[in-house]
Amino acid sequence: MNISFGELVNMYRDNELIIRPEYQRLYRWTEDQKTALIESILLAIPIPPIFVLEVEDGRWEIIDGLQRTATIISFLGKLSEAKNYSITPRLEDEDEGEEHVTEGGMNKWKLAKAILLPALEGYGFYDLPRKLQLNIKRAVCRVEILRSYTGKVMRFELFKRLNSGGSKLKPQEIRNAIFRTEDNGVRVADMLLELSQKDSFLRLVGNQLSAAEKQELYNQELVLRFLAYSNGRHQSISDKMEVFLDNFMQKLSKNPSFEKEPFVSNFEKVFNLLLELGDENIFKNQGGQFTPALFDGICIGLEQNFERFVDDYDALRRKIEELKEDAVFRQASGSASNSRSRTRNRLTRAVSLFSE
Known part of the structure; x- marks a missing residue:
């Protein structure tokens, strides 16, 4: 009309x-x-x-x-x-x-x-x-x-x-706009927003991002990445990262029995423990740049082996440094790092290294 x-x-x-x-x-x-x-x-x-x-x-x-x-x-x-x-x-x-x-x-x-x-x-x-x-x-x-x-x-x-407003929408902006039309889409989008504003996440991740990245909701996409890959879901990656995240958020949004508490609890325990290490630059590479691949690897490696490190901060610090130096992980984090094989390989390697 x-x-x-x-x-x-x-x-x-x-x-x-x-x-x-x-x-x-x-x-x-x-x-x-x-x-x-x-x-x-x-x-x-x-x-x-x-x-x-x-x-x-x-x-x-x-x-x-x-x-x-x-x-x-x-x-x-x-x-x-x-x-x-x-x-x-x-x-x-x-x-x-x-x-x-x-x-x-x-x-x-x-x-x-x-x-x-x-x-x-x-x-x-x-x-x-x-x-x-x-x-x-x-x-x-x-x-x-x-x-x-x-x-x-x-x-x-x-x-x-x-989209025709002059500035192309980024993937998470599109997800939030589209999937809130599903039964629980608004609740899922609210959860991503809420988790992106947690103090532990802000200090470890949010403060490392540019104002433009925050405007484009990249901080919420990183939250979604953690949720999508956690609980062993990284093993079922069958599409490139963007499509995998699309499908995961859509699935949550369409789920009539969606409850946010398990996701919030899992998220908080991982990021609270990482914050306890006292290093707010753990996701940065040797050049001092925030690295999404390190974010994925450290978070999922810890999440899948949480009980091993909950009372041993020194062991966790050593594993993080090992991961940063690991040749297999670094090879899967290079060019085309968002392909399904590279994403799955580096997360599998991170989980394996943290379990050793």
């Missing part, structure tokens, strides 16, 4: 449109990208469709189109305040002219120099002539509504091709 941007803003104001960046990317468009969208609207250039999921109470949750929708809402000064740039519906009815600034100053921003309408540089929404304000509000966008039965059959390739 076609709907005006003014209607979308009103739906957001009335808590009928849900924007959940914790499951997608955070709002991170550049000034040029935002300006280009407003320019396209004013010039009646077609805007890619927005995809929404109709949730149980009839509200719409954005699946694809967060950046575009948030750009329009913030240009009109209606984006709600929330910590860490989270975007949540505003419940109060406000005056159009009332100033409303979120953390980070995302509201009522000014246009940068546009390619086709350079004269509008420096204009905010309420600086524009009334006619242009109404043109923006009345401009229509195609909204594709995915109801529960359609959401469950969406495929990764479909979602990837729908």
Whole structure:
């Protein structure tokens, strides 16, 4: 169906449109990208469709189109305040002219120099002539509504091709967006977010990642990797890493009896023990770079042999150093390290070495 941007803003104001960046990317468009969208609207250039999921109470949750929708809402000064740039519906009815600034100053921003309408540089929404304000509000966008039965059959390739916001989504952003349409998808995504914010994980992993990697939810992907490979599941790897993680998260999300406690407990015991070693650089290579292969190997090697090291920190330190120097492990961690054979081989080697 076609709907005006003014209607979308009103739906957001009335808590009928849900924007959940914790499951997608955070709002991170550049000034040029935002300006280009407003320019396209004013010039009646077609805007890619927005995809929404109709949730149980009839509200719409954005699946694809967060950046575009948030750009329009913030240009009109209606984006709600929330910590860490989270975007949540505003419940109060406000005056159009009332100033409303979120953390980070995302509201009522000014246009940068546009390619086709350079004269509008420096204009905010309420600086524009009334006619242009109404043109923006009345401009229509195609909204594709995915109801529960359609959401469950969406495929990764479909979602990837729908992405058109200028910055390609990363794998974990796509997983969080797609699999939350499953029965327990939101609970699984919530679990990944929760574990990525545990103090032990933040100190050992989170502080080693760049701001861009965190925005792209790479920290949550690392949590998912641990969960997917633990409890001996590394032995059943039959696809390259990305596909294996896709299938694992989908399986959890579709499981009607999913319970997070066993995953949380297993995760906490491993990372709490690693933190006890007093070395927050254990996942770094000799060059001082955080190394995902070391993260996988150390975590799964310990998880599969936990009782051997729970009271022997020195032995655990020695095993970690042995793993870093092990020729077999290093060979399986080189080029094409995300292939199924290399992933399975290095994890098998790590578990074997930690058991010796």
